Amino acid sequence: MAVLIVEDEPNVVSVLKRGLTEYGFESSTATNGLTGLQMATEQPFDIIILDVMLPHMDGIQVCKRIREQNPNIPILMLTALNSTENVVMGLDSGADDYLVKPFKIAELAARLRTLLRRRSPDAASIKNIYTIADLEVNTDAKTAARNKTPLNLSATEYRLLEYFIKNQRKVLSRIQILENVWDIDFNMGTNVVDVYINYLRKKLDKAGNVKLIHTVFGMGYMMKEAD
Incomplete structure (x- = not known):
């Protein structure tokens, strides 16, 4: 599965790419919101991992813009802030799930697989x-x-x-x-x-x-x- 990681912290990106590869995901990365938005709307991805705090355009705005053009792609948001307000804001912007840093790669991979299964009926109806x-x-x-x-x-x-x-x-x-x-x-x-x-x-x-x-x-x- 092709995953777009929109994250500006190099250490986090490195851990995500290495960990997700072990779980069978192919990942591409963007280090700011504008680049992430461009990649998400111009290239085919199966799922998007989107950080909230990003340079140039924050993850909330990126998520809203992606949803305007692609209402079906699963989006999981990452944040260091675990307040209810932040969780609700992320979900209201169009995210399908929300994961608070720090997290374990195994949990992230499980969340991604769950999101992909939720979308599978739609995918199955058009795959042929x-x-x-x-x-x-x-x-x-x-x-x-x-x-x-x-x-x-x-x-x-x-x-x-x-x-x-x-x-x-x-x-x-x-x-x-x-x-x-x-x-x-x-x-x-x-x-x-x-x-x-x-x-x-x-x-x-x-x-x-x-x-x-x-x-x-x-x-x-x-x-x-x-x-």
């Missing part, structure tokens, strides 16, 4: 939806839409699209596509891949303005937003 540009593929419902308009695909076209979107921005050779979409050892001389990619391209291009499936000459095909 893949997007690129204006294309959305739901691998649970086996449906696809571009510009919110459903695409009428054959079963083979859908499997091909699902394989592409799960491997977007990767060059896929014809043999890879054959093995993963058809699951049969086709004669390598067959042009079935090219035929079905042509079918799929026409349907995708008709429904949107941006070309998504590109030919990489001599190597195969790639799904990406721009050529």
Whole structure:
């Protein structure tokens, strides 16, 4: 899990990074409120650890600003002040939990896991939806839409699209596509891949303005937003 640590005390940062690594978390750090806010809103994190007392912008304000843009990401606030007023202020700003310094890493890791479990129903409901540009593929419902308009695909076209979107921005050779979409050892001389990619391209291009499936000459095909 990717964790953003917004904390200005170097010793605390060092302990957090080392300790959380042992519990399976990957951590990035920001040492002031403004940098933390920028990282939290521009990069994908699973959870945020946010100190209250920070340079440039305090943690309360950072938390409020993050919540304006991302209402779902779990936020745990850290503080050296354990008064009820401070706890309430942190929670009212949008934090999901509050931990008072000093604390044990084991307790922090347990709190983080609890927050992530609370969010898991929401995450589970969207984890099987893949997007690129204006294309959305739901691998649970086996449906696809571009510009919110459903695409009428054959079963083979859908499997091909699902394989592409799960491997977007990767060059896929014809043999890879054959093995993963058809699951049969086709004669390598067959042009079935090219035929079905042509079918799929026409349907995708008709429904949107941006070309998504590109030919990489001599190597195969790639799904990406721009050529």
